[in-house]
Amino acid sequence: MDSSQFRQAAHAAIDQIVDYYDNIRDRRVLSDVEPGYLRQLLPEGIPQTGEKWEDIQKDIEAKIMPGMTHWQSPNFLAFFPSNSSFPGILGDMYSAAFSCAAFNWQCSPAVTELETIVLDNVAKLINLPEEYHSTSEGGGVIHGTASEAIVTVIVAARDRYIARSRERWAAEGLNEDEVEDRVCTLRGKMVALGSDQAHSSTKKGAIIAGVRFETIETKIGDYALNGELVQRKIENLESRGLVPFYITVTLGTTPTCATDDFASISTTLQTYHTANPTAPKIWAHIDAAYAGAALILPEYSHIPTIFPTFADSFDFNMHKWLLTNFDCSCLYVRRRRDLIDALSITPAYLRNEYSDRGLVTDYRDWQIPLGRRFRSLKAWFVTRTFGVDGLRAHIRKGIEGGEAFTQLLQGDKERYTLVAEPAFALNVFRVNPPPKLAQNIKDDKKEYARLSNEVTRKVGERVNKEGKIFITPTVLGKGEEAITAIRVVGGAPAIQVDDLRSAFGIITEVVDKVWE
Ligand code: PLP
Numbered sequence: 455m456d457s458s459q460f461r462q463a464a465h466a467a468i469d470q471i472v473d474y475y476d477n478i479r480d481r482r483v484l485s486d487v488e489p490g491y492l493r494q495l496l497p498e499g500i501p502q503t504g505e506k507w508e509d510i511q512k513d514i515e516a517k518i519m520p521g522m523t524h525w526q527s528p529n530f531l532a533f534f535p536s537n538s539s540f541p542g543i544l545g546d547m548y549s550a551a552f553s554c555a556a557f558n559w560q561c562s563p564a565v566t567e568l569e570t571i572v573l574d575n576v577a578k579l580i581n582l583p584e585e586y587h588s589t590s591e592g593g594g595v596i597h598g599t600a601s602e603a604i605v606t607v608i609v610a611a612r613d614r615y616i617a618r619s620r621e622r623w624a625a626e627g628l629n630e631d632e633v634e635d636r637v638c639t640l641r642g643k644m645v646a647l648g649s650d651q652a653h654s655s656t657k658k659g660a661i662i663a664g665v666r667f668e669t670i671e672t673k674i675g676d677y678a679l680n681g682e683l684v685q686r687k688i689e690n691l692e693s694r695g696l697v698p699f700y701i702t703v704t705l706g707t708t709p710t711c712a713t714d715d716f717a718s719i720s721t722t723l724q725t726y727h728t729a730n731p732t733a734p735k736i737w738a739h740i741d742a743a744y745a746g747a748a749l750i751l752p753e754y755s756h757i758p759t760i761f762p763t764f765a766d767s768f769d770f771n772m773h774k775w776l777l778t779n780f781d782c783s784c785l786y787v788r789r790r791r792d793l794i795d796a797l798s799i800t801p802a803y804l805r806n807e808y809s810d811r812g813l814v815t816d817y818r819d820w821q822i823p824l825g826r827r828f829r830s831l832k833a834w835f836v837t838r839t840f841g842v843d844g845l846r847a848h849i850r851k852g853i854e855g856g857e858a859f860t861q862l863l864q865g866d867k868e869r870y871t872l873v874a875e876p877a878f879a880l881n882v883f884r885v886n887p888p889p890k891l892a893q894n895i896k897d898d899k900k901e902y903a904r905l906s907n908e909v910t911r912k913v914g915e916r917v918n919k920e921g922k923i924f925i926t927p928t929v930l931g932k933g934e935e936a937i938t939a940i941r942v943v944g945g946a947p948a949i950q951v952d953d954l955r956s957a958f959g960i961i962t963e964v965v966d967k968v969w970e
Contacts, residue, residue: 455507463507470514471543475526478948483529484924487521523924528949531957532926534708534744535852535945538779541839545832546779555825559814560806562828566815569596569830575837576772576784579845580749585762586786588815594786595793595820596829600743601655603769603785606793606822608646608659608700611737611766613796615699616640618734641665645691648702649679651709653741656702666696674931677710677874679703681718688726700737703765705757706745709930709941710874710882713745716757720764737766737792743783745878746770748853750845762788775945777848778836782829785820794819848947852879855944855954862958869965871906873930873939880943882930885910888969900934907938912968913961914940920964923957 455463495517525536556565573594574587586592597603616637623633645666648656652669660667670687672679684701691698701723703714719738727735740761747770748754761768769785772778787793798819818824840848856879863870863883874882886892887905895901914927917940926941940961944954 459507463511466507466511470511475540475948478524478527479529481519481524481527482921483524483527484918484921485521485523486921492517492521526946526948527924528944528946528953529923529957530946531942531944531954532924533941534774534943536773536780537775537777537945537947539777539836539839539947541835542777542779542832545829545835548831549828552828554828556828557818557824557826558804558806558816563814565826565828565830566817568828568834569817570594570815572830572833572837573784573786576833577786579837579842580746580758580770581755582749582758582768582786583762585788586768588790591790592786592788593790593815594784595817596826596833597769597783597785597821598781599655599783600653600741600769600771601658602822603767603783604653604655604702604739604741605659605662606785606797606820607737607739607767607769607787608656608663608665609822610787610792610796611646611700611739612644612663612665614737614792615644615697615734617795622732622734640697643695643697644699645696646700646702647684647687647698649683649704649707649714651677651679651707651712652702652704653708653743656741660700665699672712674935674937675874677707677712677930678714679719680715681720681722684719685722685726688722698736699734700739702739702741705740705742706748706878708744709928711745711877711880711943712874713757713877716740716760716764720760723764735766738764740765740768742768742770744771744774746784747772747775748849748878750776750842751849751853766792772833772836775849775852776836776845777840777947778833782833784833787820790820797821851951852945852949855879855949855951856881858951859942859944859954859958862955866962869962873937879945880941882928882939882941884937884939885913885965885968903937907936909965909968910938910940913964914938916964916968917961920960922960925957925961 524530526538554562554565556562559566570588570593577587577594584590597606619640620633620637623636645668646656646660647668647670650669650671657667670679670683688698703716703719705713723736723738749757767785767787769783772782772784773780817826856876859881860876863872863881868889869886870883871886872883884906887902887909891905892902911927914925917923917925928939928941930937930939942957
């Protein structure tokens with residue numbers, strides 16, 4: 455493909471993409487192909503001689519589209535959103551065009567410098583305190599996903615804990631061998647913590663980092679971690695000779711969008727650190743993957759002011775709810791040195807005078823891979839194009855849609871019961887058993903819950919099978935107390951409050967069919 459062919463192909467691709475967005479509402483939101491569908495449609499292997507773009511492009515509609523679930527559709531109400539926008543797409547186009555693996559400053563100074571500037575601006579946008587800005591000892595870096603951010607901070611937390619322990623034992627007069635023996639023993643005892651509602655990426659991060667992982671159970675209906683629960687867990691670990699070194703605290707959990715009680719957790723951690731002055735500090739990470747975007751609204755901007763009292767790091771995905779297409783996870787740390795100490799290795803071929811003189815940021819030391827994409831471009835384009843007002847209007851629209859949906863649920867108590875406090879545009883509810891059955895079993899709570907679980911599961915499955923909207927059936931809790939529920943969350947840029955109202959109508963029609 456030469457440059458004039460590229461120009462023509464790119465125009466055709468853009469036309470197709472714009473048409474896709476303009477008409478996305480008309481497509482079935484959830485793909486209904488069977489596993490293995492694509493192999494049957496594609497020829498074996500790579501063609502011997504190259505093909506024309508017109509032929510390749512035709513396969514987008516004919517072969518790829520049937521297997522696409524349309525996350526940008528206003529009928530997509532599942533999981534959490536994965537926003538895209540035209541300025542975001544343009545950012546990724548330029549990133550692809552430059553295609554630089556800008557792992558250190560010298561590899562493309564603009565990539566590093568724009569990332570620092572954009573992340574400081576985003577920090578101000580979400581009212582993240584000064585401690586996490588690059589102008590202090592902290593700073594932000596763009597990772598691909600919240601999971602990647604979590605495994606990275608677990609590694610940094612682990613290494614910081616071990617480094618501080620080494621210093622302490624050396625100061626106590628232990629020789630090198632004795633310190634190494636202690637470190638080996640310590641490694642086997644280190645525990646990363648998260649609540650039973652924390653995203654599975656904390657467990658995965660602990661597995662990758664080679665440390666133990668334990669969950670802290672939250673109360674049914676509340677689903678939030680608090681200081682008392684953390685304290686009890688720490689005491690329990692200590693009584694078993696184990697060592698807590700890391701905890702994930704969540705703003706907007708995946709199942710119900712619950713927010714952990716930052717104030718009491720902060721108090722517990724501070725009390726623990728004061729009582730154990732020689733022990734290294736527990737690293738607290740705030741995972742705000744989805745709900746962090748809401749911090750741009752003035753009504754939520756008080757939330758981050760408490761972070762510096764306990765949190766070493768904070769992460770949220772601009773690619774979930776902030777109009778920036780996948781991937782753009784913004785990780786902030788209070789002390790960039792912690793990341794660099796854990797992750798910096800500089801062989802001769804990566805040395806250069808700017809890095810050696812400490813004049814520049816080398817983001818390769820803030821992440822696990824070496825190479826990195828020019829992701830700040832899309833965040834820059836998005837924030838400039840929408841402006842603070844446009845971004846806030848987008849989040850508000852999502853929240854208003856969620857509130858409208860809550861009102862509809864609350865107005866139909868015969869059919870629905872909310873099972874968690876609605877938050878950040880997410881509603882989690884169960885479907886009640888059919889009234890004629892409910893009447894007979896109203897005093898038998900167990901049977902009522904069993905029937906409600908069954909009806910809710912059937913409704914969730916049937917709604918998704920019909921494919922007019924896509925919602926997430928889920929299970930909260932476990933064992934006899936497990937609650938089958940449905941999660942509905944808007945947030946796609948194209949969604950309007952009326953889309954949520956019509957989704958409610960679609961779900962209600964299905965409930966009536968399942969009740970029959
Ligand atoms: N944390 C929370 C609270 C989430 O809801 C999710 C995904 O939805 C994640 C982490 C993982 O996100 P990612 O796909 O960016 O790794």
